[in-house]
Amino acid sequence: MKTTRNENVLVVIPARGGSKAIPLKNLRPVGGRSLLARGIEAAYAAPSVTDVVVSTDHSQIRNEAHAHGARVIDRPAALASDQATSESALLHALDTLESQPAVVVLLQCTSPFIDPAHLESAIRTVLDGGADVCFSVTEDHSFLWAAPDGAVQAVGHEAAFRPRRQDREPQYRETGAFYALRTDRFREAGHRFFGSLAFQVVPPADAPEVDSFEDLALACTQAARREAGPAAEPGPGIDVDALVTDFDGVHTNDLALVAQDGSEYVTVSRSDGMGVSRLRRDGVPVLILSTETHPVVAARAAKLGVEVIHGVDDKAARLAAWLAERGLDPARVAYVGNDVNDVAAMGSVGWPIAVADARPEALAAARVVLRKPGGRGAVREVCERILDTQTRSAPPALLATTP
Structure with missing residues (x-):
């Protein structure tokens, strides 16, 4: 009787709710999709994957996992603490199954740029018997140093010999993105490095990990650039019916000149005015919404010919009221925002946008990160991208020129 070879592949994504550096880190958006959603999508896009489960202790993460088609395994509190290992979540997930997969993959969604082709290659290496474990790494040519007990010493190289990069054998840094493991031997070993090991080398651009707000901000910026593509200028279109912006740090560079008598002066970009003018001419409502009480906010809004609401403490609530008044x-x-007091308002609309030099919290909340910083063309850029979308979506007859 012919025996069918077991080629079942289970991807397990540990996603506990108690991350400290970034609360609910796994739900943070990068490029308009949560880290968890990006991980689930990458797993399902690898052809050999037969099942994806998310191991979690948190209801919001559970809901996000279900929304993106993954099964959920409720992780006990004892396995969701700061001290709990990823291996413990993996073993717990396997213990809930009636039958064991040939390969189990530990996938960590804090790596937002997993290429399904690389994941598939690692899985096939283990399925086809090339190794017991295959995990993601990226080349690293760094000179490493350590200082045990205060004594500085070279690690992995001779301090007196500094060969050129091209003359050195590459080292490989573990990215933490994924580990494909032969299931039976993993259960015996209880840890992820056992038996024969193999690398899946990924490019540095695919290797970032998100462990801090700064990492998250960089990942958001990188995601926006990847979406735009190297030749896109100034970026993909933004399909909206209205534009709302903060003032300080968006229309300005977030700096103020203070005179001896206490008078304050700010600088703005003249090019922003042309962008706003063209947007208004096309019938797109524009609102400046700011916590700043200084009369310069109203003066700039009057110059641009747009609505303004300033001196506002709760931007999200006032924005909701403005939208309701206009049936938007x-x-x-x-x-468009740049700082922590914009995050709630950004989260209440379909197109949260951050200027290039925004705070990490605002960058993390953004669906789009602009290429221009505040006060130096950011408003013009977002106006152009809205206009570009309207032009591309207009009926052909409207695009024809009069002979």
Whole structure:
């Protein structure tokens, strides 16, 4: 009787709710999708994967996993502490199954740029018997140093010999993105490095890990650039019916000149004015919404010919009221911000946008990160991208020129 070879592949994504550096880190958006969603999508896009489960202790993470088609395994509190290992979550997941997969993959969604082709290659290496473990690494040519007990010493190289990069054998840094493991031997060993090991080398651009708000901000910026592509200028279109912006740090560079008598002066970009003018001419409502009480906010809004609401403490609530007054769908509204007091308002619309030099918290909340910083063309850029979308979506007859 012919025996069918077991080629079942289970991807397990540990995603506990108690991350400390970034609360609910796994739900943070990068490029418009949560880290968890990106991990699930990458797993399902690898052809050999037969099942994806998320191991979690948190209801919001559970809901996000279900929304993106993954099964959920409820992780006990004892396995969701700061001291709990990823291996313990993996073993717990395997213990819940009636039958064991040939390969189990530990996938960590804090790596937002997993290429399904690399994941598939690692899985096939283990399935086809090339290794017991295959995990993601990237080349690293760094000179490493350590200082045990205060004594500085070279690690992995001779301090007196500094060969050129091209003359050195590459080292490989573990990315933490994925580990494909032969299931039976993993259960015997209880840890992820056992038996014969193999690398899956990924490019440095695919290797970032998100462990801090700074990492998250960089990942958001990178995601925006990857979406735009190297030749896109200034970026993909933004399909909205209205534009709302903060003032300080968006229309300005977030700096102020203070005179001896206490008078304050800010600088703005003249090019922003042309962008706003063209947007208004096309019938797109524009609102400046700011916590700043200084009269310069209203003066700039009057110069641009747009609505202004300033001296506002709760931007999200005031924005919701403005949208309701005008019958606008929040999903089709853009809000451009730069700082922590913009995050709630950004989260209430379909197109949260951050300027290039925004705070990490604002960058993390953004669906789009602009290429221009505040006060130096950011408003013009977002206006152009809205106009570009309207032009491309207009009926052909409207695009024809009069002979």
